[in-house]
Amino acid sequence: MFEYVQWTCIRTFVNISLFVRRSSWVSPTTQPNRVKTYHSSRTNLFACRIFYPHDHNGKQIIPLVIRVHGGGFLLNNPAVDDPIARHLADRAQCVVISIDYSKAPQYKFPAAYEDVVEQILKIIDDPDLPLDRSRVILCGASAGGNLVLAAAQDPRLRAKIASVAAVYAVVDLVPKGKAKTATRPDPSVPDFMGGSYDGISGLLFDDANKPALTDVRISPTYFTSRDSLPPQVLLIGAEHDMFCHEAEAMADKLAGSERKADAEGGWQVPGVRWYKVRNEAHAFDQFQAKDPERERARSGAIDDMNSVIVDFLDEVLSPKTAKDVVPS
Structure with missing residues (x-):
């Protein structure tokens, strides 16, 4: 019971903070055009x-x-993604819709997964939206990255999704936190996820109905074949993130026998792109650095990462031969 009260209080504080920070009087340039409940x-x-x-x-x-959005399956709401949603809409010339999902520990697996699948289906079928339904992309970060990679494999959605992009996503819940942390290249770099990972993952499941951790709805890296995921996949990891190694392993698995030419930022083969953000840790784009020089480096890494996402969208969505809706 204490965990339920604790996370309810933390979540309430975070949501109030987001309400203020994402309000029109504090962030006028990143406002959504509409807000809609499905x-x-x-x-x-x-x-x-x-x-x-x-x-x-x-x-x-x-x-x-x-x-x-991300938040460890515990926190945040769609407003946290307003800056990147506005950026992608303007730069990639697409409709961007940020969605929500039920949070643990109050709502156990598969609540968040089912929420995401259900909302995606409702959005795609919404006749009031000016959508090219042949070009639908799922995009998420952290827990949101996990959810989009899992949802893209759902039989109800698979044929409707053209591509998926996941940023510093947890994709394999089988290894414990200690094993994940050991994959980081430099233990001296702070990792706020390391000490809390096992506790957080333990809040996701009802012990009486706990699924196998290789279930693709929670560990999307265990897909059965390349056809399980959309034709185009972008995976992004942060070098000092405990989830980076498993995300790159998933990218390798998706690429299969395709030869990968290593480059400073990662690699790309037909259907799969892997990009590694150097010198950064998990959720680096969410927390401002105190040191000015470090903050400049972080801001540059965010800009570079966002450019990779926009380039990916441009490539996936090309050619942009949009047509007009005939007015009723």
């Missing part, structure tokens, strides 16, 4: 935040990016 069996979710390109005419059919 009615479902869940009543505890924040509304979806919908972003159109700044020059969109309201009629043009354009691709869709569905964004799923």
Whole structure:
């Protein structure tokens, strides 16, 4: 019971902070164009935040990016992704919709997974949105990265998703935190996830109905074949993140026998791109550095990573031959 109260209090504080930080008076340039609730069996979710390109005419059919936020399956709401959602909408000329999901420990697996799948289906089928439904991309970070990689393998969605992009996602829940931490190249670099990982992962499941940890709904790296995931996949890791090694291993598995030419930022083969953010740890784009020089490096890494995501979207979504909706 203490865990439920503890995380409810923490979550409330985080949501209030996001309400202020993402408000129109504090962040006027990153506001969504619309906020919409898709009615479902869940009543505890924040509304979806919908972003159109700044020059969109309201009629043009354009691709869709569905964004799923991170937060360890415990925290945050769609507003946390407002800056990147606005950036992607304007730069990649697509509709970006940030969605929510039920949080542990109050809602155990598979609640978050089912929320994400259900909302994606409702968004794709929404007749009020000017969507090119042949070009749907899922994008998420951390826990959100896990959820989009898992949802993309769901039989209800597989044929509807063109590509998926996951940033510093946990993709393998089989290893314990100590084993994951041991894969980091420099133990001296702070890792706020290391000491809490096992405790957090333990909050996700009902012990009486705990699934196998190789279930792709929680460990998407255990996909059965390359066809289990969309034709185009982008995986991004942070060099000093305890999840980086497993994300790169998933990228290798997806690439199969394709020859990978290593480069400073990663590699790319047909259908799979791997990008490693050097000198950064998990969620580096969420927490400002205190040292000015370190903050400049962090900001540069964020810009580089966002450019990789936009380039990926441009490649996946090309050619951009949008057409207009015929007014009713």
